[in-house]
Amino acid sequence: MSDPDLQMLRSRLQQSQDLVVLTGAGISAESGVPTFRGQDGLWRQYRAVDLATPEAFQRDPGLVWEFYRWRRRLLAPLRPNPAHLALANLEERRHRFTLITQNIDGLHTLAGSRRIIELHGNIWHLRCTGCGQVREDRRLDLPPLPTCDACGALWRPHVVWFGEMLDPAVLAAAYAAVEASDLMLIIGTSGLVQPAASLGRLAKQRGAFVAEINLEPTPQTDFYDLALQGKAGDLVPQLLLPAR
Secondary structure, eight states: OOHHHHHHHHHHHHHOSSEEEEEOHHHHHTTTOOOOSGGGGEETTEEHHHHSSHHHHHHOHHHHHHHHHHHHHHHTTOOOOHHHHHHHHHHHHOSSEEEEEOOOSOHHHHHTOOSEEETTEEEEEEEETTTOOEEEOOOSSOOSSOBOTTTOOBEEEEEOOTTOOOOHHHHHHHHHHHHHOSEEEEESOOSOSTTGGGHHHHHHHTTOEEEEEESSOOTTGGGSSEEEESOHHHHHHHTTSOOO
């Protein structure tokens, strides 16, 4: 990464009227959030990707809830890092700002961000399998099989599991924000998970300047206007400094 690139992005930020930010697992990893892939993907004798499915929940909801209670206990002590905090600060400074995240850990909310579209849901939210209501619940001592007070049906984690479609309303909101943007920052994503991986290309097709911040190049890097390589916690706070 060259300093002129950083200066250019600062200038673009100052000129931007409609900013959209997309974040992925890389920004949360800097706070200690495990990815649950590779060596991190084994819980007891189960692969995490095999438990995060509707079929697993239908077959053994108690086991899936045990896994998610364990995940919630892992996440509970973690705190937002400088990149999360800088994005919340950036939101406060701007009239038109949308943060789209693939992460379910809720760290953006803890950092103070409010204009958030959570593509894959939030592990601290529950959704009733009967009446469909969604509520926040940060208790670490949830019952083995939590049930809805309103209808008595089973709660499930309000996250998108493997094999499930994203909420159409959530996805539509993300597309609308991207299509209206004049600047898009893509931070800590692999560029592999769809449909999030296509959002940067959509922004560029609609005329936005698109910049990527990641530890390494992704399959999407060459399509963007600018790529800064390094830790989000180091680079994102620098974007708040005045452009020279």
